[in-house]
Amino acid sequence: MKRLCNFYPLLFSLCLQLPASFSANAQDSARKSLLVDLSYHSLNNAVVYLSVHAKTKEKGKFVPVGGARFHLYLDKDSAACFAGDALTDTKGAAITFLPPSLQHQWNSAATHTFIAVSGDEGAFNPSRTEASVVKAHLEIDTGQGRTIIAKIVELKNGEWVPVKAVEIKVAIRRSGSDLAVSDKDSYTTDSTGTISAEFHRDGIPGDKNGLLTLVAKVEDNDSYGNLRVEKSEPWGAVLKLADTFDKRSLWAARFKTPIWLLFMEYSIFLSVWSVVIYLVFQIIKIIKAGRLA
Amino acid sequence: MENSIDNNAITHDLLPMRFGRWGKIWTFILLLFCAVGAYAYFLQLKNGLVVTDMGDYVSWGIYISNFVFFVAISLVGSLITAVLRLANVHWSTPLTRIAEIIAVSAIIFASLIIIVDMGRPERFLSLLLHGRLQSPIIWDVIVISTYFVLSLLLLYFPLLPDLKILIRVNANSSSRLNKLYRLLGSFWKGNPEQVRLSEKAINIMCITIIPVAFCIHTVTSWLFATTYRPGWDSTNFGGYFISGAFLVGAGAVVVAMFVFRKAYHLEKYITELHFDKMGKVLVMLALLYLYFNINEYLVPAFKMRKPESAHLLDLFAGEFAPLFWFAILVGMLIPIGILLFKKGRKPLPMFVVGVMVVVGAWFKRYLIVTPTLLHPFLPMQDVPEKYHHYFPSWQEWAITMGSLAGTLLVITFLARIFPIIPIQETITEQHEKAV
Numbered sequence: 001m002k003r004l005c006n007f008y009p010l011l012f013s014l015c016l017q018l019p020a021s022f023s024a025n026a027q028d029s030a031r032k033s034l035l036v037d038l039s040y041h042s043l044n045n046a047v048v049y050l051s052v053h054a055k056t057k058e059k060g061k062f063v064p065v066g067g068a069r070f071h072l073y074l075d076k077d078s079a080a081c082f083a084g085d086a087l088t089d090t091k092g093a094a095i096t097f098l099p100p101s102l103q104h105q106w107n108s109a110a111t112h113t114f115i116a117v118s119g120d121e122g123a124f125n126p127s128r129t130e131a132s133v134v135k136a137h138l139e140i141d142t143g144q145g146r147t148i149i150a151k152i153v154e155l156k157n158g159e160w161v162p163v164k165a166v167e168i169k170v171a172i173r174r175s176g177s178d179l180a181v182s183d184k185d186s187y188t189t190d191s192t193g194t195i196s197a198e199f200h201r202d203g204i205p206g207d208k209n210g211l212l213t214l215v216a217k218v219e220d221n222d223s224y225g226n227l228r229v230e231k232s233e234p235w236g237a238v239l240k241l242a243d244t245f246d247k248r249s250l251w252a253a254r255f256k257t258p259i260w261l262l263f264m265e266y267s268i269f270l271s272v273w274s275v276v277i278y279l280v281f282q283i284i285k286i287i288k289a290g291r292l293a
Numbered sequence: 294m295e296n297s298i299d300n301n302a303i304t305h306d307l308l309p310m311r312f313g314r315w316g317k318i319w320t321f322i323l324l325l326f327c328a329v330g331a332y333a334y335f336l337q338l339k340n341g342l343v344v345t346d347m348g349d350y351v352s353w354g355i356y357i358s359n360f361v362f363f364v365a366i367s368l369v370g371s372l373i374t375a376v377l378r379l380a381n382v383h384w385s386t387p388l389t390r391i392a393e394i395i396a397v398s399a400i401i402f403a404s405l406i407i408i409v410d411m412g413r414p415e416r417f418l419s420l421l422l423h424g425r426l427q428s429p430i431i432w433d434v435i436v437i438s439t440y441f442v443l444s445l446l447l448l449y450f451p452l453l454p455d456l457k458i459l460i461r462v463n464a465n466s467s468s469r470l471n472k473l474y475r476l477l478g479s480f481w482k483g484n485p486e487q488v489r490l491s492e493k494a495i496n497i498m499c500i501t502i503i504p505v506a507f508c509i510h511t512v513t514s515w516l517f518a519t520t521y522r523p524g525w526d527s528t529n530f531g532g533y534f535i536s537g538a539f540l541v542g543a544g545a546v547v548v549a550m551f552v553f554r555k556a557y558h559l560e561k562y563i564t565e566l567h568f569d570k571m572g573k574v575l576v577m578l579a580l581l582y583l584y585f586n587i588n589e590y591l592v593p594a595f596k597m598r599k600p601e602s603a604h605l606l607d608l609f610a611g612e613f614a615p616l617f618w619f620a621i622l623v624g625m626l627i628p629i630g631i632l633l634f635k636k637g638r639k640p641l642p643m644f645v646v647g648v649m650v651v652v653g654a655w656f657k658r659y660l661i662v663t664p665t666l667l668h669p670f671l672p673m674q675d676v677p678e679k680y681h682h683y684f685p686s687w688q689e690w691a692i693t694m695g696s697l698a699g700t701l702l703v704i705t706f707l708a709r710i711f712p713i714i715p716i717q718e719t720i721t722e723q724h725e726k727a728v
Contacts, residue, residue: 254423254424254425265432268508269439276439276443276446276501279450286481
């Protein structure tokens with residue numbers, strides 16, 4: 001009897017704890033994992049920025065996660081190495097430029113690691129993603145005829161040395177995307193870190209001076225991230241914009257009616273109204289003929 | 294002497310008559326409609342076009358449908374007078390004045406209803422001062438004015454010999470009517486030179502008015518066809534509008550023939566032969582208009598392009614289907630069925646057919662204007678529910694009915710003032726027949 005009395009408080013405390021543990025488990029299972037892609041970008045060897053793409057898996061499909069906030073760091077996730085915050089848009093993408101405050105740290109080493117940390121908030125579990133890059137420069141130039149030369153060098157022991165076997169794409173910047181300069185998709189650098197591409201897009205429209213923007217880029221490289229350089233060359237067709245403003249047209253102001261239309265309208269109008277006037281004169285002649293009679 | 298007696302009898306038969314009891318009732322009813330229409334227009338002027346059911350999408354409603362209807366009817370002057378005269382058809386002589394009066398009355402109200410549709414009438418002046426010659430709207434303004442002047446002249450020239458008769462008959466009268474006759478035609482002596490000049494002028498007018506008439510309705514059709522919209526984007530529109538205009542104009546003449554024949558006891562002059570001939574003209578025009586309708590609807594329906602399909606399906610089987618099939622059946626198919634038979638071309642069936650054609654034609658114009666505006670190429674999104682439908686407000690109905698009554702009133706007054714059948718031409722023709 002005594003033993004039974006001791007069992008009741010234990011059972012009671014277990015009953016109280018059960019719903020609490022169910023609730024905690026349910027919360028954990030309801031929260032999803034974030035899949036984060038952290039990338040390094042360099043534009044014209046000057047502007048450096050980081051891009052974050054966040055997605056999650058729902059019903060067997062990847063869906064972008066908008067509104068996810070990430071804290072970005074250079075090398076260490078400490079306040080001194082804080083690179084900035086990134087808040088993803090509806091496509092799950094966000095970018096952040098490397099702040100000038102980290103310039104000294106950035107110049108101090110040839111290899112760096114970027115860290116993206118998302119906090120314990122919202123419907124997702126906290127995450128930490130890292131991306132390491134070796135500092136590299138991509139250069140673009142033009143050779144004889146219409147040849148584009150690109151060269152990639154990396155920082156090694158304080159010196160810039162050419163890199164072999166790197167995939168480089170060569171293109172022309174068009175509105176919205178890049179157009180490859182030839183049928184070849186990409187070029188692989190030789191031992192001097194150089195590639196050479198022939199320009200096969202003759203007659204393509206440039207700007208009003210015929211300038212085209214040539215692009216050399218390295219995309220999603222495991223060591224160097226994304227590098228992009230641009231150079232303008234007058235290889236395009238000169239764009240002549242036809243200025244139709246204030247010219248005679250069917251949609252112009254009233255005093256800019258096309259001559260052919262004016263000619264037609266006035267011809268018809270005058271021919272018909274000359275008949276009307278003639279008919280009115282006939283009435284006058286009839287009146288006169290009546291008086292004579 | 295016998296000729297003289299005949300002439301007097303014809304003159305007596307065809308002189309305009311004072312309104313009888315029914316004439317006064319008829320005129321009073323028309324005046325009542327006009328008064329209600331004028332009050333509704335006063336409200337529209339006072340409050341703006343907000344009193345109508347037109348809006349962002351249906352910006353052309355019943356007024357423009359009515360305008361197209363009036364322009365269509367006005368073409369009858371050129372058909373009956375000009376085309377038949379140039380074709381040397383003599384049976385149409387008693388019908389010419391009716392056609393010319395209808396044409397003048399309809400074109401007057403076509404011009405007025407456009408000003409009503411503008412909302413602010415003073416802006417019509419801006420159209421003249423600042424209008425662009427590239428716009429079909431300006432072409433329409435020019436061509437309507439031209440057609441109005443030509444229609445007036447076409448009414449006036451053949452009236453001159455009759456004015457002499459009217460002045461002679463009313464010689465002892467000092468009424469205002471007689472003063473009007475004297476003002477308009479006291480110079481007409483009927484001498485050979487005057488007759489020669491008049492004949493020449495009428496012939497020139499008949500030749501000129503046909504292309505102008507074609508222009509007026511083609512340009513009206515271009516108001517729609519030059520606008521890229523489902524139902525209007527058609528190269529068929531010019532011919533489609535002109536054939537429809539001739540049909541409704543001929544229908545209106547048939548109705549007027551029957552009414553004037555009954556009211557003025559003109560059985561001797563507007564005979565069953567005239568109804569038979571007009572019946573044949575009407576059935577030919579109905580078949581022609583049916584042909585254009587088949588072209589207008591069957592070809593897009595065969596292709597059923599996505600932007601057009603909503604508009605076409607709404608006409609064939611949707612919200613506008615009852616009106617659409619009513620207009621096709623009552624305006625074309627049933628009249629054709631009746632008029633193909635000789636018994637169908639007797640006066641009473643012809644009158645019924647004429648009314649059917651005119652009513653069907655009015656709804657047809659409504660169907661040309663409104664359903665298209667309710668089916669723009671870009672979907673109607675995030676707009677109030679009422680924007681998806683159009684039903685004219687009472688003010689719109691009142692103004693429209695007032696304008697229709699006004700047209701009938703002008704016809705009634707012109708028939709009261711002038712002989713509804715040309716007296717001198719009838720006398721001349723009777724003499725020629727006797728010879």
